[in-house]
Amino acid sequence: MNSQFRRALAMALAACAGVAGLAGCGSADQGDSADGKVTITVDCQPPKSDKADRDSWNADVAAFQKLHPNITIKSVDKFPCEEPASFTAQLRGGTEADVFYAYATDTDQVVNSGQVTDITQYVNDKTVPGLSDLDRTTLDVGRRGGKLWSLPRTNYSMGLVINRKLFKQAGLDPDQPPTTWAEVAKDAKQITDKVGHGVAGYADYSAGNNGGWHFTAEMYAQGGQVVTADGKKADFNNAKGRAVLSRLHRMRYSDGSMGAKQNLAWADLLKLASAGKVGMYIGAPDTIKAIHENFKGDYADFGMGPMPGETGPAPATLGGGDQYFFKKTDTPAQIRAGIAWVVYQELTPGKGQLDYVRGKRIGQTVGQPEPQLFTGATEQKVEKLRAANATIPTDNYAAFRDNPVPFKVEPPNAQAIYKVLDTAMSAVLTNPHADVTALLDTAEKQVNQVLAAG
Amino acid sequence: MTATAAPQRSRRSTGGGAGRRTHRYSLGVQRNVTGWALLAGGVLCFVLFSWYPMIREFVLSVQQTKYGETSFVGLANYQRVVHDPAFWQAWRNTAEFTGLALLFGFALPFLIAVVLNEFRHAQGYLRVLVYLPVMLPPASALLLFKYAYDPGDGLFNSILSTFGLPTSQWLQSTTMAMPSLVLASTWMNMGGAVLIYLAALQSIPGELYEAAEIDGARLLRRFWHVTIPQCRLVLSLMLMLQVISTMQMFIEAFLLANGSGPEGATTTVVYLIYQHAFNLDDLGGASALGVLLLLVLAAFAAVYVRLDRPRG
Numbered sequence: 116m117n118s119q120f121r122r123a124l125a126m127a128l129a130a131c132a133g134v135a136g137l138a139g140c141g142s143a144d145q146g147d148s149a150d151g152k153v154t155i156t157v158d159c160q161p162p163k164s165d166k167a168d169r170d171s172w173n174a175d176v177a178a179f180q181k182l183h184p185n186i187t188i189k190s191v192d193k194f195p196c197e198e199p200a201s202f203t204a205q206l207r208g209g210t211e212a213d214v215f216y217a218y219a220t221d222t223d224q225v226v227n228s229g230q231v232t233d234i235t236q237y238v239n240d241k242t243v244p245g246l247s248d249l250d251r252t253t254l255d256v257g258r259r260g261g262k263l264w265s266l267p268r269t270n271y272s273m274g275l276v277i278n279r280k281l282f283k284q285a286g287l288d289p290d291q292p293p294t295t296w297a298e299v300a301k302d303a304k305q306i307t308d309k310v311g312h313g314v315a316g317y318a319d320y321s322a323g324n325n326g327g328w329h330f331t332a333e334m335y336a337q338g339g340q341v342v343t344a345d346g347k348k349a350d351f352n353n354a355k356g357r358a359v360l361s362r363l364h365r366m367r368y369s370d371g372s373m374g375a376k377q378n379l380a381w382a383d384l385l386k387l388a389s390a391g392k393v394g395m396y397i398g399a400p401d402t403i404k405a406i407h408e409n410f411k412g413d414y415a416d417f418g419m420g421p422m423p424g425e426t427g428p429a430p431a432t433l434g435g436g437d438q439y440f441f442k443k444t445d446t447p448a449q450i451r452a453g454i455a456w457v458v459y460q461e462l463t464p465g466k467g468q469l470d471y472v473r474g475k476r477i478g479q480t481v482g483q484p485e486p487q488l489f490t491g492a493t494e495q496k497v498e499k500l501r502a503a504n505a506t507i508p509t510d511n512y513a514a515f516r517d518n519p520v521p522f523k524v525e526p527p528n529a530q531a532i533y534k535v536l537d538t539a540m541s542a543v544l545t546n547p548h549a550d551v552t553a554l555l556d557t558a559e560k561q562v563n564q565v566l567a568a569g
Numbered sequence: 570m571t572a573t574a575a576p577q578r579s580r581r582s583t584g585g586g587a588g589r590r591t592h593r594y595s596l597g598v599q600r601n602v603t604g605w606a607l608l609a610g611g612v613l614c615f616v617l618f619s620w621y622p623m624i625r626e627f628v629l630s631v632q633q634t635k636y637g638e639t640s641f642v643g644l645a646n647y648q649r650v651v652h653d654p655a656f657w658q659a660w661r662n663t664a665e666f667t668g669l670a671l672l673f674g675f676a677l678p679f680l681i682a683v684v685l686n687e688f689r690h691a692q693g694y695l696r697v698l699v700y701l702p703v704m705l706p707p708a709s710a711l712l713l714f715k716y717a718y719d720p721g722d723g724l725f726n727s728i729l730s731t732f733g734l735p736t737s738q739w740l741q742s743t744t745m746a747m748p749s750l751v752l753a754s755t756w757m758n759m760g761g762a763v764l765i766y767l768a769a770l771q772s773i774p775g776e777l778y779e780a781a782e783i784d785g786a787r788l789l790r791r792f793w794h795v796t797i798p799q800c801r802l803v804l805s806l807m808l809m810l811q812v813i814s815t816m817q818m819f820i821e822a823f824l825l826a827n828g829s830g831p832e833g834a835t836t837t838v839v840y841l842i843y844q845h846a847f848n849l850d851d852l853g854g855a856s857a858l859g860v861l862l863l864l865v866l867a868a869f870a871a872v873y874v875r876l877d878r879p880r881g
Contacts (some may be wrong), residue, residue: 199847200847227634229635229638322826323827323829356860375719376719376720378826378830531849534829538833545742545743545832546832564652568652
C-alpha cells in the first residue's frame, strides 16, 4: 500500500468517523446505575446572559441534590426554553432531555409524537405534595385520553395591559383601567388624540397565528367560543364574532386609535409597547415581564386590569402556560426523580421559582399576580410570600387581581384555527373596506375544513 | 506511423515482462482505489445529507404519526394539504413572486452589467458597490427594509412625502406587499448576478462589435445581435437557477411580513411548509407540500432543458 493510498484511506475513514460521530451525537445513555443512583437531564436552564436566574437554578440543583443524594441533575442550557422549529425536530429525533419543557399549546404535538411517558401512576399526594390544591384547569392542560402526561410549570390568563404613563398623559386614571370594550374604545381614542406622536391607544395582533390567538381570547371575553363543545364545528360566525371584528375595524379606521403599524406578531407588539407607543393591549402579566427583560421597559409604567367584557369584566378569558414532560425512554427511577425535581423547582412554595425571599434578595421580578398554580391554602401561602417580597409595584395589578376572570384553555387544533383567523384579523386591521360578514363566512368554511381534515 | 508504432507496442509487451505488467496494473488499481476512497467521503455526505433526506421526505409524505404510532396513509397527506385553505393562495403568491422577481431580478442585473461594462474607469469600485448588498447578512438587510417600509414614518414614505407624492401602506397592503418583497429581494441578491453577467460580457470578443459597427449596426442592434446571443448560455442558466430559487422564497416573507402578510398576501409555498412542519405539528403535510414543490420545479427544469436544447 503506497503512502498516497494510505492517506486517502485515512481521510475516507476520518470522514466516515466524523459522519458517524455527528449521527451519534443524539444518543443518550440510561440514567440508572446498579448502586441506585439515577441521573436525569432537565432542560430550560436559564442562559448565562441571565446571571441571576442561572445562579438561582444552579443553587436549586445543588440544594436538591443534597436533599436527594442518589439523584444527579444534568441541566440543559436552553433559551428560549422552546423554539418551535428545533423543538419539533428534537421530538421527531427523540433527542429531547429526560425531563423536557413545552408550551401548553404543544401538548397534542408532544403526546402524538410518542416521545413522552404517561405519568398518571407516579403522581399522587405523596409524590406531589399539595396536589389537591393544584389548579385543576392548569393540571388538565397536560391530560389527554384520561392520562396525565406532564406537570405544570407556570400558567397565565389574559387581561388588559395598560401603559400607566400614557393613561396619565391622556388624563385617564391608571388605577381604574377600562372594564368594558366600549370603555376600551373610548380610552384608546382619548390616548391617541391627546398624546399624539403616532401612539396607538390600543393594539392587537394579526400575524404569526397570534391574531387568531387573540381573536379566540376576545371571543371568550364575549362569552363565546371558536369551536363547538365537541370540537367538530366552527362557532364564531355569529353576533359575538361580528362584534369582535367590527369593534377592531371601527377602532382602526373610524377612531384611528390603533396606530399605523399592523400585521404585528408577538414580539412586534411588545417592542412597540416598551417604546411607549401602545396605550393598551390584551395580554398576560408575563408580557410585562417580557417587556422589562427583553425590551428594557420599566415595570412602573405598566399595569393591568381584568379582561374587558360587554358590561363589565369578561365572563371568561384565554389562559395557558407551560409544563414539563417526561421522555418515553425514561426509566421508572428517572420518572420519579424528574417528578421530585419539578415539584421542588416549580411547585413548592418558598422553593425554586417560588422562592420569593431569594428572588427579592437578588433583584428578580417578584410580585406579578401569576403564575397562580394553586388554589386554597397553598395559594394563600404563595400570595403571602409574594406580597411580602415584591420587587415591583404590585398595586399596578390591583384591578386585575381584584377582578379574577376564569380562564378557558385553547381550542383543539388551535394553531391551525389561529392560522385561518389571522387572515380575518389582518383584514380588519389593514383593509378599510373589510367586509366583516364575508370574512367570518370564509373563515368559518375554512375552519370547518381544517376540523374535518383532523 | 504504423511502422513506428508497432515496434513500440512490441517493446512494451516484451520489454517489461509479466512482473512489470503486474506492477503497472497494481499501480492503476491503487490509483483507482485512491480516487474511489477520496470520492467516498463526498458521496457519503451527499447520501446522508442530501439524498437520504429527500427519500425520507417522500416516505414521510405518505405516513402519519399519532400517539407514537407511525402508519402508512397513502395520499391522505396530499389530500389534506390540497384542502388547506391557504394552498392555492400560496401557489398563486409564489407564482406572482417568481414572475415579478424575473421581471426585476433577472432583467435589471443584466442591464446594470451592460452599463457597468461600458465604464472604462472605476469599474472595480462600481463592482464593489453593486456587490456590497450581497455581503450584508440577509436578516440585517431585511431589517433595514422593514424600517424603510414602515407605513408611518418609514424612509420610503418620507421620500414620497417630501416630493408631494402619495404614500403607500407597503407591507400592509395586499397589492403592495408582494412587490415590496420583490424589491428587497432584488436589492439583496442582484450583486452576484451582475458579476456573473459582467464576466460573460467581458468574454465577448471585441472584434464582433467592431465587425457589427463596420456593418452599420447601431447600439440596439449590436446589443440584440451580438450581446444577447453571446451571453445566451449564461442568461439561460441564470434564468433556470433564478426560477428555482425564487419559487423557494421564504426568508423575505418571514422577516418582512411575518410570513403570511396582510390577508395572506405573502404566504408562499415554502412558508406554508414551515407552518405545517413547525406550527401545525404536521410533518406529513409539510413533506407532501415539499414533494409537490419538488415535482413542480423538476417539471419546470425538464421542460426548460428540452426547450433550451440546441436545434439541429
